[in-house]
Amino acid sequence: MIYHGKKGQYTGGEAIGILTLESSPVAFIPGDVNNASTYPFPIRYQNVDGFSVQKAIGKDPSIYKNLLESAKSLEQQGVRAITGGCGFMGIHQKKLAKEIEVPIFLSSLTQIPFISTIIGIDSKIGVITANAKNLTADLLTAVGVSNSSNLMIAGLEDQPNFDQFAIKETGRLDVEAVKNEVVDTAKELVADDPAIRAILLECSLLPPYALSVQNAVNLPVFDYVTMIKFVFTAVVQCSYKGFL
Template identity: 50%
Template sequence: MIYRARSGQASYGEAIGILLLDSFTPFIPGDVANATTYDFPVRFQKVEGLTTRRVLGKDPTAFEPLRAAAEDLAGQGVRAVTGDCGFLALHQERLAASLDIPVFLSSLLQIPFIYSIIGPGRKVGIITADSEALDASLLLAAGVEPGDRLVIRGMEDRAAFSEAVLEEAGVLDSAEVERETVSVGREMVAEEPMIAALLLECSCLSPYGRAVQKAVGLPVFDYVTMINYVHSALVKKRFEGEM
């Protein structure tokens, strides 16, 4: 087999490129921004100046630095670009139109798929970083019609999560954040028995998906679910076996 180098590319084999916010948060195993989360290599690219505050505030000027970072990832050979904040959905359509490779910025993009597998009348519970910021405009940007099939609860009033992720104290008490996340999941399901699946919007919540699932007994989707799915479409497995 003959391989050819690509001009300007320094390394190879990273199908997924991940755009990271400019934040000061410990990214533990299971987090989108921790390389050990994946069974395959990924390439990270921090978007300088794109802070959590700017994204949660839906700053429209965030698009240009996001686009520049995404183009850099594409130039380094990745075959699809994702992000590490569900609120990046605001830029999904525009960025997808700007690149020649697939773009899947937000965990919220999974909602139409989840609807299709749980049946009519059933609801999707979303655990988000900030329930006030996750409004109709953001849902529509992710291709989701707001309505009574969605149950949204936020982590903004949970002390350990808020301090680590929203206030960026630089320290994260993983056990306490897990307890808080599980508590929110249990409360949602108790209040809304028609919930048939949960989605963890925030990339920092992915490490707690198993604990939430064990507590509520429902399918739990998150950023890592989505990234693994897209990777499986980009890098197909060669099957060998016996008949």
């Protein structure tokens, strides 16, 4: 087999690139998108200069230039697909996808059309987000959601432990307290609308609590990590061994 090097690429074997926010000290625990041990395959991270949590949730268009530069850097480093470190990055999904050659899937919200298809036309998706007030129609449109009538959205912006950890970025994470806030939010969603047949965790900080949510509501739970693993299997296919 003959391989050819790519100019500007200094490492190999990192199929998935992740664009990260410029965060204050945050405890990225296993299961978090920003913890490399979350994945059974290598990850390449790329920080986006100046892209704060506030700019992400506020969907600040001025950050796009930096986002594009960081995505191009990941592409040059040889990744096969690029995702984001915040669901609200999805506002840039369509624009960035036009300028980058590898697949782009910036937000966990891009899974909504797929989930809607597999749960049935009369069923609903419970979406737990970092900030429900800013998860607006323009963001949903940008990630390919043309009809949001089947979405039941609940935000964590008023949950004190999540707010201190994720939004105010105090540097302190009480895992049990945040887990309880997320689980209670999921239980309330399902209790309020029995038509919910799946849960989607929007925020990149929420996958560590997905199992607890599933145990509490007994529904399929989608998040950033389910999306990243799915795309990885598409861009890194494998051979099969077995028997008949």
